[in-house]
Amino acid sequence: ESVLKANDAVAAENRRRLSAAGVLAVNVMSAPGSGKTLLLERTIPRLAPERCAVLVGDLQTTRDAERLGSATPLVTQINTGTGCHLTAPQVTAGLDSLALDGVRYLFIENVGNMVCPAGFDLGEHRRVVLVSVTEGDDKVAKYPTLFQVADAILLTKVDLLGVLDGYRRERVYEDISRINSRAPVFEVAARTGQGLDPWLAWLQAQRSA
Amino acid sequence: ESVLKANDAVAAENRRRLSAAGVLAVNVMSAPGSGKTLLLERTIPRLAPERCAVLVGDLQTTRDAERLGSATPLVTQINTGTGCHLTAPQVTAGLDSLALDGVRYLFIENVGNMVCPAGFDLGEHRRVVLVSVTEGDDKVAKYPTLFQVADAILLTKVDLLGVLDGYRRERVYEDISRINSRAPVFEVAARTGQGLDPWLAWLQAQRSA
Ligand SMILES: Nc1nc2c(ncn2[C@@H]2O[C@H](COP(=O)(O)OP(=O)(O)OP(=O)(O)O)[C@@H](O)[C@H]2O)c(=O)[nH]1
Numbered sequence: 001e002s003v004l005k006a007n008d009a010v011a012a013e014n015r016r017r018l019s020a021a022g023v024l025a026v027n028v029m030s031a032p033g034s035g036k037t038l039l040l041e042r043t044i045p046r047l048a049p050e051r052c053a054v055l056v057g058d059l060q061t062t063r064d065a066e067r068l069g070s071a072t073p074l075v076t077q078i079n080t081g082t083g084c085h086l087t088a089p090q091v092t093a094g095l096d097s098l099a100l101d102g103v104r105y106l107f108i109e110n111v112g113n114m115v116c117p118a119g120f121d122l123g124e125h126r127r128v129v130l131v132s133v134t135e136g137d138d139k140v141a142k143y144p145t146l147f148q149v150a151d152a153i154l155l156t157k158v159d160l161l162g163v164l165d166g167y168r169r170e171r172v173y174e175d176i177s178r179i180n181s182r183a184p185v186f187e188v189a190a191r192t193g194q195g196l197d198p199w200l201a202w203l204q205a206q207r208s209a
Numbered sequence: 210e211s212v213l214k215a216n217d218a219v220a221a222e223n224r225r226r227l228s229a230a231g232v233l234a235v236n237v238m239s240a241p242g243s244g245k246t247l248l249l250e251r252t253i254p255r256l257a258p259e260r261c262a263v264l265v266g267d268l269q270t271t272r273d274a275e276r277l278g279s280a281t282p283l284v285t286q287i288n289t290g291t292g293c294h295l296t297a298p299q300v301t302a303g304l305d306s307l308a309l310d311g312v313r314y315l316f317i318e319n320v321g322n323m324v325c326p327a328g329f330d331l332g333e334h335r336r337v338v339l340v341s342v343t344e345g346d347d348k349v350a351k352y353p354t355l356f357q358v359a360d361a362i363l364l365t366k367v368d369l370l371g372v373l374d375g376y377r378r379e380r381v382y383e384d385i386s387r388i389n390s391r392a393p394v395f396e397v398a399a400r401t402g403q404g405l406d407p408w409l410a411w412l413q414a415q416r417s418a
Pocket residue numbers: 030031032033034035036037038039064111112113156157158159160188189190191192343344345346348351375376
C-alpha cells in the first residue's frame with residue numbers, strides 16, 4: 001500500500017546515505033522491556049575505539065536517550081507520540097541531527113513492539129531482534145513476523161534462567177528453526193556481561209559482510 | 210478517522226449485546242509475555258461457580274486458547290495474522306462462536322502490545338492493563354496511552370522482585386499517579402497465587418458497578 005511504498009523509498013535513501021558515510025546501521029527490535037537499551041549501554045563501550053551513534057524511538061520520554069548518553073554523546077531521541085514503530089522519515093530527521101563523521105555503528109533502538117516494526121524498513125543494513133527469557137518460551141511462534149526479518153536473534157536476561165521454572169530453551173530454538181533458520185542466536189545477559197563476546201564478534205563481522 | 214469510527218460503531222453494538230446478556234466484558238492488555246494468560250488461568254477457577262468465557266487474540270497459533278481451555282471450555286482463539294490489536298468486528302465473530310448463556314465474565318485477552326490496543330474499543334465494559342516487574346520500572350511513563358485507558362492496573366510477577374536489583378516499585382507508582390490516578394493497582398504473582406484476592410474482589414465488584 002502507498003504509505004509503505006513511500007516509507008521504503010525514504011528508507012532506501014537513508015541506507016544509501018549511511019553506506020556512503022561508512023556507517024553500519026542496525027535496527028534493534030523487541031517487545032517492551034526485553035533489554036534493548038541495556039544491551040546497547042553494554043555493547044557500545046566494548047566497540048571502542050570505534051565511534052557509535054544511537055537513534056532511539058519511544059512513544060514518550062527521553063529516558064532511554066539519557067541512559068545511552070553515558071555510552072556515547074551521539075544520541076538522539078525520537079518521540080512517536082502514539083506511533084507503534086519508527087518510520088524512515090523519522091530516521092532521516094534523526095540522521096540530520098547527528099554528526100555522523102567517523103561513526104562506524106549506528107544503532108536504531110525501535111519502539112518496544114513485537115508486531116509493528118517488522119514491516120517498516122528504516123534504511124538499516126541489519127535487523128536484530130531481542131526476546132527475553134522472562135517473556136516466556138513461546139514468543140517466537142506467537143509473533144513470527146518479527147523474527148522472520150531478523151538477521152540475528154538475541155535471547156536476553158539469561159542470568160534469570162535459574163528462577164524461571166517451566167521455561168524450556170529448546171522450545172525457543174525449535175520455533176526459531178521453523179521460522180528463521182538463517183539467523184544466528186546469541187544468549188546474553190547484558191546485566192552480567194555474559195555472552196556478549198560472540199554478539200560483538202558478529203556485529204564487527206557485519207561491517208565487512 | 211473513519212476506520213476508527215466504523216470500529217467504534219461495531220464496538221457499541223458488541224457492548225449492548227453483552228450487557229443484554231448479563232456478561233461483564235473485560236479487555237486484558239499488556240506487552241507480550243507480561244502474564245495475561247497465566248493470570249486468566251488462575252482467575253477463572255477462582256470465580257467458580259460463575260461461568261467464564263474467553264476470547265484470545267494472537268497473531269498466530271492457538272497456544273493461549275489451548276492453555277485457557279483447561280480453565281473453561283468456552284474459549285475461542287482469534288488469529289490476526291499481522292494485526293497488532295484485536296478489532297471490534299473480530300470480537301463480534303468471536304462472540305458468535307461462543308455460547309454466552311449464563312456467562313457472567315467474558316475475558317478478552319488482547320494481542321501482546323503496549324501501543325495499538327489502547328485506541329481500539331472492542332465493546333468491553335472494563336479495561337485492565339498488566340505490566341510485569343521484569344519489563345523494568347519505566348514502562349508506565351514510556352507507554353502512557355495504554356495506561357491512560359486502564360480501569361485497573363496489575364503489576365505482575367512480583368514473586369521475582371527479589372532477583373531484580375535496580376528495580377524501584379515507587380517509580381511505577383509515581384508514574385501511575387501522574388498518568389492515571391483513578392485506576393487501582395494490584396500487585397500479583399499468578400504463579401504463586403499472591404495478591405489474587407483483591408483483584409478478584411475488584412472484578413466481582415465491577416458486575417454491580
Ligand atoms: N536480570 C537482567 N535484567 C535485565 C537484563 N537486561 C535488561 N534487564 C532489565 O530489564 C528491564 C528493561 O531493560 P531495558 O534495557 O530498559 O529494556 P528495553 O528493551 O530497552 O525497554 P523499552 O525501550 O522500553 O522497550 C530493566 O529493568 C533492566 O535492568 C539482563 O541481562 N538481566
